[in-house]
Amino acid sequence: MSVIPVKTPSATYDVTIASGLLRTLRPRLEKLNQGKPFVPFVVTSPEIWGLWSEQFLASFKEPPAVLFLPAGERYKRMASVEDLAQQLAEAGADRDSLLIAFGGGVIGDLTGFLAAIYMRGIRYVQVPTTLLAQVDSSIGGKTGANLAAGKNLIGSFHHPQAVLADTDVLGTLPATELRAGLQESIKAGIIRDAKLFSYMEKNASAILAAEPKAITHVVAASVRVKADVVSKDEKESGLRMILNFGHTIGHAIEAATNYKQLLHGEAVGWGSIAALNVAVGRKTVTPAQAERMTNLILRYGPLSPFKATAQKLVDLTARDKKNRSGVRSFILPKGIGATQIVRDVTEAELLAATEKMLTLMRQSTR
Amino acid sequence: MSVIPVKTPSATYDVTIASGLLRTLRPRLEKLNQGKPFVPFVVTSPEIWGLWSEQFLASFKEPPAVLFLPAGERYKRMASVEDLAQQLAEAGADRDSLLIAFGGGVIGDLTGFLAAIYMRGIRYVQVPTTLLAQVDSSIGGKTGANLAAGKNLIGSFHHPQAVLADTDVLGTLPATELRAGLQESIKAGIIRDAKLFSYMEKNASAILAAEPKAITHVVAASVRVKADVVSKDEKESGLRMILNFGHTIGHAIEAATNYKQLLHGEAVGWGSIAALNVAVGRKTVTPAQAERMTNLILRYGPLSPFKATAQKLVDLTARDKKNRSGVRSFILPKGIGATQIVRDVTEAELLAATEKMLTLMRQSTR
Structure with missing residues (x-):
């Protein structure tokens, strides 16, 4: 327990x-x-x-x-x-x-x-x-x-x-829901727990089979990340925003597909990949780290594909409720297990990163 | 100001x-x-x-x-x-x-x-x-x-x-709404401000004509009562309940008439008269004090009459959200300008008090 x-x-x-x-x-x-x-x-x-x-x-x-x-x-x-x-x-x-x-x-x-x-x-x-x-x-x-x-x-x-x-x-729990939920655990690893990230790399088969020991380990580690962040910033005035890693484009994907086609975790998975593309451009992660993270996200897939243009998704992010007076906050990983919040991500950057994610989607689901 | x-x-x-x-x-x-x-x-x-x-x-x-x-x-x-x-x-x-x-x-x-x-x-x-x-x-x-x-x-x-x-x-503001609102000021006087009560007795004509000096005095005094009570008990765990004087039967009257026939203040006026009848029975006010208070309530009328039996109204109080696990809290004045909260008002007491109020209503609106 x-x-x-x-x-x-x-x-x-x-x-x-x-x-x-x-x-x-x-x-x-x-x-x-x-x-x-x-x-x-x-x-x-x-x-x-x-x-x-x-x-x-x-x-x-x-x-x-x-x-x-x-x-x-x-x-x-x-x-x-x-x-x-x-x-x-x-x-x-x-x-x-x-x-x-x-x-x-x-x-x-x-x-x-x-x-x-x-x-x-x-x-x-x-x-x-x-x-x-x-x-x-x-x-x-x-x-x-x-x-x-x-x-x-x-x-x-x-x-x-x-x-x-x-x-x-x-x-x-249906396997698709288990897999989708595990995307939030991957997120927890990426933003704050390198050990959880490694554990999920090494024990993917056991976790995906919902073996009790493995799944309990992942649940407890993920909860620790969330509980720690929420305890430090209850009302999302700062730190808690890091929990939104992958959610800017993730929410846009859900909106673009009327919340019907993808599970929340799947949208976050795709959104995380897009965010990693921004991070590579900003050099807050190396291309090798981004690849490792992208691979883990896909390992816990398959993530359902969807149809939406990058422009549509970026347009939809403008209504994200995390925006304050039009300023777009964006969560980027710093390597694996840490983050930073940036507020100057341009539409062009977001478009390119989303386009790259969509290209990967088309390749991986062909 | x-x-x-x-x-x-x-x-x-x-x-x-x-x-x-x-x-x-x-x-x-x-x-x-x-x-x-x-x-x-x-x-x-x-x-x-x-x-x-x-x-x-x-x-x-x-x-x-x-x-x-x-x-x-x-x-x-x-x-x-x-x-x-x-x-x-x-x-x-x-x-x-x-x-x-x-x-x-x-x-x-x-x-x-x-x-x-x-x-x-x-x-x-x-x-x-x-x-x-x-x-x-x-x-x-x-x-x-x-x-x-x-x-x-x-x-x-x-x-x-x-x-x-x-x-x-x-x-x-329509005159009926002014009059109905003033019932809450009378309530404020009854529960916590004997001076406001007297002021409203002495200056009824000026207040009802909305003469600026008189009405501003009444608004400020009423606000002071409310602000003071709320400051001492934000979440209604105790003292704030006194603001509900007249509201137990008042809410029942509103429910019985589908919130359409009476203004809130009018229902509270009738509800206050019923509560005063309970108070006389409990001897927390003298008959003379109750009469003075009832008279002031009627002076700021006429309160619209309505059709409902005492039993119907008492039945409707059972759903009042101030009840906790079935215990009925009831606010009684102690003389003029103070209150007490009792939790043992019986259905019979409430019925008799409501019946008496309905009789007064039939007399006063004949």
Whole structure:
């Protein structure tokens, strides 16, 4: 079992990673709330509940109320939040309610947002079921929903009381989702953990086969990177921006494909390759280092290909919510395991780097 | 000019009350943001904008973008928030955007909520145009929207950078709205300011005629009560609950009439009378004190009558979001100018008190 603390000015909590956690939920909730009354409500998808409800319910004497949200990015909208809030109200949920987000990133982000705004804020716990959610989205208190105009444009910072990541659940995760989630682990290695990067190079087969020891190692190391960064910069005023490595072009790819064609991790994979091309031009990484990183990204593929011009993608980055008054911040690796933030990346640079990534995509998926 | 500070753990800001404030908005925004870039977006109703845009724009070299929300409680919904957020995104609003809520309580609450969740939180300023908004809803950082299941069930705590209350604007306020807003001032007097209560007794004609000196005195005194209470208990863990005097039955009346028939202040007026009946039964006020308070509430009427049984209203209080795990908190005055919070008001007590209020309503509106 790994227990990794997140310590921010507004909240302190643990990310617990272990096999068999699901069966111990109820006593864990009691310990977290130490005598304070709480009424649990689960938000999950029918698929996850079908697979894991027995383990989930094992420690509950009285089964908690369950609210369902269909799986998929297209349900990450205000209408879903309103619908779930209405269900909570109809079920009599008051300020002593405690939400349990049991699912992937969409469930986690949306349930966190629901907890942030239901009666102006109630408690919640993250029980992430995808690799992406376990290593990234469940940690750090960012919650939200999408607008037609873009992803996560609506949201709150609202930390969970705990993140409980049961690695057993990854056993029923589709291989494509596992691979896509591992792109965020590669990102964690690139920006802050050279050892994790090397581990993922050396143990690719075991990790991709979801062998328990290997996958638990990767999850714990990735969580450590995220927890460390979030603890140092809760509200993304500086350091936390490094977590967006690969996300500038990544988000543009998702927008260009209407969030339907690629998994988030896949878009980040392609976006990271584009960012590495910028980094080579800026000489913050050597061509050999960039190749090593690009190769690892592709090793955890195949990343789904997509159709979009470089110009289209660069145009879409202009609306990225990380921009402040039109200034574009960009995260570049410094070698492997460190980063720097630059603010003067030109459109021409970004275009060339994206074009080069698209060329590689056409070659690698021919 | 009155400048009244609000000091909470999460924010410190001033409520400024004066004639002619609208014409000085832009330099005030600059002073509030001291060199930090900001791009203003106004959220207002077509009616208010039609009446006051000239004064509003007087200090702007470049007019700010204006987003419109139709007037009325029925637009205080998630769909409006989503629509406004989408408009912001399409207009290129980023984290340097600053919203200006220019309107009554619905505009203020909804714009504050929009500011709380757009890109996980941007700055905003309250420029309240109704008496209710100036003395109550613009202060204290409570923002939100309604669900079908109930009022303000969705929201955030998110403080404005400033509240700028121009009393000139009250000149175009319909008399019914002025009167309804004054019910919150009476409430402020009852719960915490015996002098304000007496002032409102002695100067009713001048106040109801919106004579500048009288109305400014009442606004400032009411704001002082609210600011003081909010400063001592930002998140409503204790003291702030006293602001809900009259609101338990008041909210039930609004729900029973679908938020359409009565203004909020009118419902609070009736709710306060019901609460006073409980207080007499509990002997926290004398019958003579209760009569004085009831008379002042009716003096600032007429309060619109409505049709609902006492049982219906009491049933509706069960869903009030102030309930925690089924315990009903109730605010009772202790004489005039002080309060106590009780948690053991029975359904029978509440029924009898509500019945008595309904009888008075039938008599007074015959």
